[in-house]
Amino acid sequence: PTPRSVPAVTRPSTARRLRAAAAAATTAATLATLAMTAPAAEAARRSAAHCATPRLAAGWYGDNQARLQQLIDRHGGCGPHRPGRARPVAVFDWDNTVVKNDVGDATMFWLLRNGRIRQPGGGDWTTTSRHLTPPAAHALATACGPLARPGAPLPTGTPEGAACADELNAVYGTAATRTGAAAFAGWDRRTTEPGYAWLAQLMQGWTASEIRGFAAAARTENLTAPIGTRQQVGTGTATGWVRYYDQQRDLIANLRRAGFDVWISSASPQPVVEVWAQGAGIDARHVIGIRNTTRDGTLTAHLQGCGSVPDGADTLIPYIDGKRCWINKEVFRVRGRAAGEVQPAARRQVFAAGDSDTDVTFLRDATALRLVVNRNKNELMCRAYDNSDGRWIVNPMFIEPKPRRTSPYPCSTTGHTDHDGTPGPVRRDDGGVIPDQTDTVY
Incomplete structure (x- = not known):
């Protein structure tokens, strides 16, 4: 007998096959996107929550806590991001700035x-x-x-x-x-x-x-x-006693959490500050102290130099203008004579904190905010109270604050000490003399 004919299989056209493949690809992409969206959204939610809730410890004077929070919000991880953006730098003096006593x-x-x-x-x-x-x-x-x-x-x-x-x-x-x-x-x-x-x-x-x-x-x-x-x-x-300031340790922790590159600059010996800085979460690589030269692994009586001052000259330490040099050298990798000079804003710290005239230069270099712990030091308090650019904030000492200074700071006459020790007026960047200032934060 003649076999029954088998119907031919109808194959879809090429166009229909392409449309089906495209639809399958779209569906797969959509599913993959949905699978990725949930964790991404959760990460974004957590990031937003972190950015919205950093809280500094209590105990700040006036609106200082709010000003510091604004600094974190604007320059930290919650602020505007762009490819290649460098981490903002914060620099703290150590003695009587992060700790009480020396x-x-x-x-x-x-x-x-x-x-x-x-x-x-x-x-x-x-x-x-x-x-x-x-x-x-x-x-x-x-x-x-x-x-x-x-x-x-x-x-x-x-x-x-x-x-x-x-x-x-x-x-x-x-x-x-x-x-x-x-x-x-x-x-x-x-x-x-x-x-x-x-x-x-x-x-x-x-x-x-x-x-x-x-x-x-x-x-x-x-x-x-x-x-x-x-x-x-x-x-x-x-x-015979020293204490960390809780508020400063909390500030350092929040700055680091927000993505700041936090450094210590101190006129105490390097190995000493390294030990103490650990208690504030700062590793030895982010400490700048007085650095000895070494011979056969032991310290010598000579000191490392900076800028145009060579090792062994022993004439420049992290002290007033010397702090600028060492910060430029170690933090911003500026070498040679330029390390002793003011750098462009993009190569300077955005925040600085100090308590003494020894800190005045690196505080002035900070581009966004400068915190001064009031120990009644003439030049520093003249500049902080003058506040010519609105970027200075003053806080009393957190432990055993000093009483109010009864006489004005002698800014217009002897508040500044020159290289040779000669006293003179404290001047603004434009050369104008700062008038005498009254102590108001104590």
Whole structure:
């Protein structure tokens, strides 16, 4: 029999096949988009919530908390973004800005109490600082010379070493000998402070790791000591406690959370500040302190330079104009003479915080906001209260704030100290003299 014919399979046209493929692709893309949208939307929601809710700790004066929040909102991770946008930089001084009291002092007192300062080579104290005067060198040699051989630690924590401890402490703390003779001479008042530098120079012979160990021991003692504690140093007493400012630690944390690149710039020794900065969430790579040169792994009595000042010249530390140089060098990678000069706004910190005339230059360099902790320092308070560009805010000290200064700051006459120590008027960027200012935030 003849087989039944099988109907032919009808194949779709090429056009219909293309339309079906396109539809399938569209459906797949839509499903993929929907699958991606949910987590993306959740991430966006979380980001928005984070940006809307950063809250600084209580305890700020006036509208300072609101001004700081505006800084975070405008320049931080919640602000406008564009490809290649650099992280905004914030720079804090350390002593009496992030903490109450001075961690350099705390370390110096620990070194004296524990006999960790070495007799200089040949017993010649002028090798510890090019600015040390002959009367100071003689006083130190007299008080300390018989106690240890060159290079060995001096027993300043013992009764027989008390006079040596007293002389060292006098030179360090008062820039004078116990008999009142000037201890330092011939330094630039805008780039260094020889007493601050001397602490770092007295650390010669130790490694940076050993100094960090000393600083950690001092930190533990000073944080656990009750507020107001006095400690025995030589035959006298000295401040024996330090505290972090909760508000400043909170501010630093919020700035970092918002994407700021946060740095510390201090005129205390580098290894010391590294130890303390950890307690505010700042790693050693973001600390700028006084930096010694090294030999065979140990610190020398010479200091690293910046800008046009070479290593070993010992004439520039992170102090007033020296802070500008070191910030430009370490944060913005400016090299050579230009590091000591004002940089374009895009290569400067947007925020800075300080408490003293030692901070005035890097505060002025900040482009958006400048926080001043009021310790009644003439030049700094003149500029902060003048507030010629509206970017200065003043806050009383968070612990044991100073009382109101009863007389105006002498801005128009002696508020500024020149390179050679000559006093003069404080001037604005346009050269105009700032009038005397009344203390209003205390």
